[in-house]
Amino acid sequence: MKTAEQYWNPVLETLPREKLQQLQLKKFQKIFKWAYENSPFYRKLYKGAGLEPGDIKTLDDIRKVPKIEKSMMRSIQGKDPFPYGDILSVPLNQVTEYRQTSGTTGQPVYQADTWQDWDGGTEAYCYALYAQGYRDSDRLFVPFGYNIFIAFWTYHYAGEKLGCEVVPGGVLNTEARILKMQELRATGMGATPTYVLGMAETARKMGIEPPKDLFIRKITVAGEPGGSLPATRKRMEDAWGAKVYDQVGSTEIGHWGWECQYQSGLHVNEAFYLIEIEDVDTGELITGPGRRGKMVVTTFDRLAQPCIRFDSKDLIQWSPDTCECGRTFRLLKGGVMGRVDTITKVKGVLLAPASIEEVVRGVPELSDEYEVLVTKKGDLDDIALKVELIPGQESNVDAIKARLVDQLRVKTGLGYNLEFHKYGTLPRYDSKAKRFKDLRHKEQTSG
Numbered sequence: 323m324k325t326a327e328q329y330w331n332p333v334l335e336t337l338p339r340e341k342l343q344q345l346q347l348k349k350f351q352k353i354f355k356w357a358y359e360n361s362p363f364y365r366k367l368y369k370g371a372g373l374e375p376g377d378i379k380t381l382d383d384i385r386k387v388p389k390i391e392k393s394m395m396r397s398i399q400g401k402d403p404f405p406y407g408d409i410l411s412v413p414l415n416q417v418t419e420y421r422q423t424s425g426t427t428g429q430p431v432y433q434a435d436t437w438q439d440w441d442g443g444t445e446a447y448c449y450a451l452y453a454q455g456y457r458d459s460d461r462l463f464v465p466f467g468y469n470i471f472i473a474f475w476t477y478h479y480a481g482e483k484l485g486c487e488v489v490p491g492g493v494l495n496t497e498a499r500i501l502k503m504q505e506l507r508a509t510g511m512g513a514t515p516t517y518v519l520g521m522a523e524t525a526r527k528m529g530i531e532p533p534k535d536l537f538i539r540k541i542t543v544a545g546e547p548g549g550s551l552p553a554t555r556k557r558m559e560d561a562w563g564a565k566v567y568d569q570v571g572s573t574e575i576g577h578w579g580w581e582c583q584y585q586s587g588l589h590v591n592e593a594f595y596l597i598e599i600e601d602v603d604t605g606e607l608i609t610g611p612g613r614r615g616k617m618v619v620t621t622f623d624r625l626a627q628p629c630i631r632f633d634s635k636d637l638i639q640w641s642p643d644t645c646e647c648g649r650t651f652r653l654l655k656g657g658v659m660g661r662v663d664t665i666t667k668v669k670g671v672l673l674a675p676a677s678i679e680e681v682v683r684g685v686p687e688l689s690d691e692y693e694v695l696v697t698k699k700g701d702l703d704d705i706a707l708k709v710e711l712i713p714g715q716e717s718n719v720d721a722i723k724a725r726l727v728d729q730l731r732v733k734t735g736l737g738y739n740l741e742f743h744k745y746g747t748l749p750r751y752d753s754k755a756k757r758f759k760d761l762r763h764k765e766q767t768s769g
């Protein structure tokens with residue numbers, strides 16, 4: 323077994339750009355050949371484009387390889403080899419792991435892994451945990467309902483592989499999780515930003531004050547953009563007296579990005595993944611900083627169900643900065659900034675729901691909870707924002723309202739119907755929150 327210290331790999335993580343690109347090309351050629359030879363789905367796709375394994379000679383050639391997307395995976399699943407369909411590139415009896423996507427954007431996509439794939443994904447996550455300061459002296463608590471979704475499974479396995487002691491906080495309720503965390507003096511945990519904030523609120527209601535009464539000093543968050551939104555991060559760090567690090571990944575891809583202890587942006591794990599950023603409208607490759615586009619990603623070392631040039635629809639942009647930690651893996655600025663399909667037009671203005679979160683979480687007199695409802699009134703869009711005042715702020719409502727209106731206008735270019743709700747009355751969530759509700763389409767079809 324590796325020691326924790328071996329997850330700082332100066333050979334891999336500080337490779338000069340040119341060497342890193344050579345490694346990426348070699349790894350791409352290998353997974354492309356593997357998929358061509360072992361998956362009827364990919365072979366048909368590549369033959370249709372007139373491509374064979376020997377045709378990928380340069381990084382530029384990769385741009386000729388057809389992209390895949392979720393809808394293509396959905397169309398083959400349920401067929402043989404059941405239930406994955408012919409994207410599967412190993413005999414079915416080698417599959418050891420089943421997970422599926424959450425289905426928030428349609429029918430869930432199934433994901434198969436061999437033990438080797440699973441271990442490889444875990445290995446990639448170990449680099450992240452090491453960079454976030456996790457060591458074998460840490461005791462991790464995982465307050466997660468272990469189930470068919472990938473969520474914090476990899477956090478659990480990577481913690482073990484790094485040598486940490488891992489406590490599974492499965493079916494316990496929030497109160498019981500907090501008590502167990504306190505009893506065992508857990509030092510690290512992984513959860514969604516929503517749940518991290520919710521747990522701190524519950525702990526205080528129980529009379530337990532982090533960081534005085536709890537020992538959590540490192541929190542890895544995933545599943546929502548909050549970890550890379552400065553206002554949400556500050557709320558989490560203040561609530562726990564701990565450092566909070568963003569982590570990104572998905573069922574189909576694996577865990578491709580993470581923040582290190584310097585918190586200067588998301589490092590892309592370029593030794594395990596190829597991340598391309600494309601202009602949403604033109605498909606042009608974006609190589610420089612400061613221009614947002616959608617992510618097209620290739621996972622190099624996952625063989626059962628290869629992920630090659632997957633159009634993730636996640637919106638990201640390169641950072642102009644390099645990181646003080648010395649890693650040459652490039653940084654993304656602002657994490658995952660939303661998805662192509664969550665950017666929606668309201669009153670003719672393009673709106674990314676995360677920008678509302680940034681404003682709300684930046685107002686200290688408001689609670690962590692909020693909700694956005696987009697509806698149609700006649701022919702016109704209406705956008706309502708529900709927020710909660712923290713107790714004791716009721717008399718300041720006018721000043722808070724004026725500030726909110728102003729900042730929302732600056733950040734999102736829109737006017738909102740603001741509703742102030744009593745503290746504790748908006749819905750609380752245990753994992754991914756559903757705060758943005760666009761009911762325009764529903765109303766049209768039912769009306």
Ligand SMILES: [Zn+2]
Nearest residue numbers: 582584645647
């Ligand atoms: Zn760094």
